Amino acid sequence: MIKFDHVSKRYPERGEAIKDLSLDLAAGEMAFLTGHSGAGKSTLLRLIGLLERPTRGQVIVNGRNLASLPQRKIPFHRRQVGMIFQDHRLLTDRTVFDNVALPLVAMGMRRREIAKRVRASLDQVGLLRLERVLPSALSGGEQQRVGIARAVVARPPVILADEPTGNLDPELSREIFQLFERFHQVGVSLLIATHDLDLVASMGHRTLRLHQGRLVADSGNW
Amino acid sequence: MRRQRRRPSRPIPVVAALQDWLAREGRAALETLDRLIDSPLGTLMTVGAIAIALALPATLFVALQNIERLGGSWDQSAAVSLFLAEDVTDEEAAEMASLIGARADIAQVELISKEAGLAEFREYSGLGAALDHLSENPLPAVLSIHPAPEIRTRAQTQALLAALEALPGADFARLDTQWAQRFHAIVALLRTVSLLIGCVLGLTVLLVVGNTIRLEIENRRGEVQIMDLVGATRGFIRRPFLYSGAWYGLLGGIGAWLMVGAAVLWLQEPVGHLADLYHTQFDLSGLDLRASAALLAAGVLMGTLGSWIAVGRHLSHVEPD
Numbered sequence: 001m002i003k004f005d006h007v008s009k010r011y012p013e014r015g016e017a018i019k020d021l022s023l024d025l026a027a028g029e030m031a032f033l034t035g036h037s038g039a040g041k042s043t044l045l046r047l048i049g050l051l052e053r054p055t056r057g058q059v060i061v062n063g064r065n066l067a068s069l070p071q072r073k074i075p076f077h078r079r080q081v082g083m084i085f086q087d088h089r090l091l092t093d094r095t096v097f098d099n100v101a102l103p104l105v106a107m108g109m110r111r112r113e114i115a116k117r118v119r120a121s122l123d124q125v126g127l128l129r130l131e132r133v134l135p136s137a138l139s140g141g142e143q144q145r146v147g148i149a150r151a152v153v154a155r156p157p158v159i160l161a162d163e164p165t166g167n168l169d170p171e172l173s174r175e176i177f178q179l180f181e182r183f184h185q186v187g188v189s190l191l192i193a194t195h196d197l198d199l200v201a202s203m204g205h206r207t208l209r210l211h212q213g214r215l216v217a218d219s220g221n222w
Numbered sequence: 223m224r225r226q227r228r229r230p231s232r233p234i235p236v237v238a239a240l241q242d243w244l245a246r247e248g249r250a251a252l253e254t255l256d257r258l259i260d261s262p263l264g265t266l267m268t269v270g271a272i273a274i275a276l277a278l279p280a281t282l283f284v285a286l287q288n289i290e291r292l293g294g295s296w297d298q299s300a301a302v303s304l305f306l307a308e309d310v311t312d313e314e315a316a317e318m319a320s321l322i323g324a325r326a327d328i329a330q331v332e333l334i335s336k337e338a339g340l341a342e343f344r345e346y347s348g349l350g351a352a353l354d355h356l357s358e359n360p361l362p363a364v365l366s367i368h369p370a371p372e373i374r375t376r377a378q379t380q381a382l383l384a385a386l387e388a389l390p391g392a393d394f395a396r397l398d399t400q401w402a403q404r405f406h407a408i409v410a411l412l413r414t415v416s417l418l419i420g421c422v423l424g425l426t427v428l429l430v431v432g433n434t435i436r437l438e439i440e441n442r443r444g445e446v447q448i449m450d451l452v453g454a455t456r457g458f459i460r461r462p463f464l465y466s467g468a469w470y471g472l473l474g475g476i477g478a479w480l481m482v483g484a485a486v487l488w489l490q491e492p493v494g495h496l497a498d499l500y501h502t503q504f505d506l507s508g509l510d511l512r513a514s515a516a517l518l519a520a521g522v523l524m525g526t527l528g529s530w531i532a533v534g535r536h537l538s539h540v541e542p543d
Contacts, residue, residue, distance in 0.1 A: 051451075110242065154452075
């Protein structure tokens with residue numbers, strides 16, 4: 001589902017964030033991405049979501065080589081990739097419902113269909129009763145679950161999460177990870193960057209460790 | 223897959239797509255208007271600036287229109303002087319006058335006989351004594367002719383002149399048009415000047431809208447970034463800003479229309495009073511339906527164009543991070 005072929009990414013200011021990295025994530029696979037801050041985890045995810053383009057090498061997502069994707073096709077690629085961020089990236093002046101609906105609105109879906117899908121998505125993360133609330137009224141864990149609902153509402157085959165539990169206590173983190181586990185069970189491919197090594201170990205999924213832009217360990221549990 | 227399942231219930235895809243498109247655009251337009259109403263002060267200031275910038279050229283347009291109408295009514299009263307041949311006697315001249323006066327395209331004929339002409343000339347030229355030494359009156363008889371009100375266009379007037387000159391005993395005809403030509407030249411100049419002013423103020427509208435939209439993009443940077451992340455196309459992200467510009471333009475146009483209307487209403491009475499003093503009747507005309515539509519259309523066009531430029535310049539700087 002996700003394939004990196006000798007990929008390097010160099011930033012003019014910071015040098016190489018990713019160095020000659022190759023990896024292969026199968027469809028429906030769930031994997032964790034670990035490593036120190038600055039090891040290149042975020043950059044790797046950004047390359048998949050096409051927030052960045054690699055300096056060298058090729059990234060292939062869902063059978064499509066991203067290098068050959070023209071700029072104007074990027075939005076359609078992003079609809080295939082749900083992204084979750086540590087800081088949630090919610091719109092503070094919109095209700096939970098409206099936040100989750102954004103990807104569907106952007107796709108031009110009809111209103112009735114949007115309502116159905118948004119409620120299904122909110123139900124999955126257990127926030128159905130809070131759909132009319134503004135994000136600021138929610139706890140950190142709840143806000144992150146809104147972010148997750150938004151990432152999955154368009155039913156993308158790939159979900160990327162960048163430190164989704166970075167600000168949460170262990171109990172809430174576990175809940176979030178269990179949520180990911182459920183998406184994994186219905187066939188979604190997930191790549192989750194995290195510092196939470198204990199939690200990663202307890203989940204028993206493939207773990208990729210980055211160090212200074214290189215893939216230094218791959219549990220290859222697949 | 224989903225699309226195929228939907229197809230049976232929507233038999234005509236083109237119509238359905240059009241309906242979807244209309245519904246989406248309509249919703250986007252209304253949501254944008256909602257947002258503008260949510261911040262009334264800022265909106266009012268932008269709309270006010272646009273309204274003033276549009277009202278000025280519109281006022282000039284109305285003024286010119288009225289001046290031209292005034293000029294038109296003067297044109298009708300332009301007299302024709304028909305100079306008669308020297309050998310035409312006063313009796314023959316009087317006969318010609320009554321003949322011409324009977325024509326349908328002539329409103330009024332006045333005979334200025336040789337003697338009357340000389341007396342007038344003596345009075346106004348200051349050559350009184352010198353003229354006494356003339357053995358013979360050198361002035362021809364003149365018919366001062368006012369065409370009927372139906373004779374309005376230049377072509378009609380020219381045709382009438384030719385017809386008069388062709389009469390036996392006529393020497394040449396002259397239309398007292400010099401002042402009219404000057405008047406028209408001044409009006410043409412004013413027209414050019416107001417076009418120029420219109421262009422400059424149109425540019426002002428572009429700048430006002432452009433700057434407002436630039437600020438709006440700044441304020442909604444986060445939202446734009448998130449829309450970008452969840453797979454919104456550039457067109458989708460651009461759309462609300464373009465509608466903002468169009469609304470600003472439309473509201474500004476309506477504001478300008480109200481201003482011009484109020485000015486016309488306000489000036490109606492003093493202008494009527496002035497006309498009374500000249501023993502004529504003159505009603506100020508305001509913006510007619512076509513001019514009003516043009517004003518609003520210009521507002522919408524300028525607004526959309528202004529935001530288009532701003533969006534093109536500033537939206538590309540908002541990259542996801």
